[in-house]
Amino acid sequence: MVNYPPVDRQPAPEWYGRLHVQTADLGPARWFTEHTPGQGGFGTVAGIAAPGFAAYARVLHPAALDGQPVRWATVGAAHGQRVGPDAAWHELIGMDRSYHNAAEYGVPGVWDEHPAEGPTPPAVARALIPVLARHTRTSERCWYGLWNGYGRWDFDHVPAFQTPGREEVLLAGTLAEAVSPISLDEFAELPDLWWPQDRAWCLGGDVDLVSTYIGGSAALITELLAVPELEVHPVAADSGVY
Structure with missing residues (x-):
């Protein structure tokens, strides 16, 4: 150890x-x-x-793109998901809770930084x-x-x-x-x-x-x-x- x-x-x-x-x-x-x-x-x-x-x-x-804030609703639309009161970020973007299982980080032109x-x-x-x-x-x-x-x-x-x-x-x-x-x-x-x-x-x-x-x-x-x-x-x- x-x-x-x-x-x-x-x-x-x-x-x-x-x-x-x-x-x-x-x-x-x-x-x-x-x-x-x-x-x-x-x-x-x-x-x-x-x-x-x-x-x-x-x-x-907010999430971010090039340092500028991005709404979850915008990210959700890019991932084909609706954002409701109980939305979980990792589920919204199709990742596990530790953010480790995505083939690609972010969506070009939409978001590149987690909240x-x-x-x-x-x-x-x-x-x-x-x-x-x-x-x-x-x-x-x-x-x-x-x-x-x-x-x-x-x-x-x-x-x-x-x-x-x-x-x-x-x-x-x-x-x-x-x-x-x-x-x-x-x-x-x-x-x-x-x-x-x-x-x-x-x-x-x-x-x-x-x-x-x-x-x-x-x-x-x-x-x-x-x-x-x-x-x-x-x-x-x-x-x-x-």
């Missing part, structure tokens, strides 16, 4: 971009663990974006922020969860809160600062979880997903469905995640 050297991690930062890493009071995240048992289980929409909201949406992370796995991509986040801001009274006071297992930062001694399947470091900042971690460098992940102080909505992602999920009011979800820069589908709280 090969023994690989440990990965050198940088000390946990006090500021993640312009988001302040919380090292004392995790109270703002307590509501994630106070739900009725059985609600928001691992692998469900409510497990990613918190249970109890009136409506939920799935925001697809980004993990937290919300910055371009998607920028399109979401103004919509989310219109549906909270506290956009200047928001909370964020960053999975402590991404490996670059040593968060071992920073308090974490539990979500289904993950441990998250708590961050604080404004809604406009949600994309600020990219100021660190091009590899910095955005937070997995976002929610405002008034809990009017919750945005959730995960390292293994190619979608972002949002729970909120019916009005919020209706507005998200109409954003031209985004590819969004309504989903149920107990739907699976992809």
Whole structure:
């Protein structure tokens, strides 16, 4: 058996971009663990974006062609597939889950890059922020969860809160600062979880997903469905995640 050297991690930062890493009071995240048992289980929409909201949406992370975003619907049409709320990317393109059994990578002139796995991509986040801001009274006071297992930062001694399947470091900042971690460098992940102080909505992602999920009011979800820069589908709280 090969023994690989440990990965050198940088000390946990006090500021993640312009988001302040919380090292004392995790109270703002307590509501994630106070739900009725059985609600928001691992692998469900409510497990990613918190249970109890009136409506939920799935925001697809775009594929790309020559660095430009490509909608799943465009890719699906090229592969003879329809994209619905429960579409799985690997099934859409006729590959196994690890993307290893395709004779050809992409479709010339249609797509050449898979959707980004993990937290919300910055371009998607920028399109979401103004919509989310219109549906909270506290956009200047928001909370964020960053999975402590991404490996670059040593968060071992920073308090974490539990979500289904993950441990998250708590961050604080404004809604406009949600994309600020990219100021660190091009590899910095955005937070997995976002929610405002008034809990009017919750945005959730995960390292293994190619979608972002949002729970909120019916009005919020209706507005998200109409954003031209985004590819969004309504989903149920107990739907699976992809």
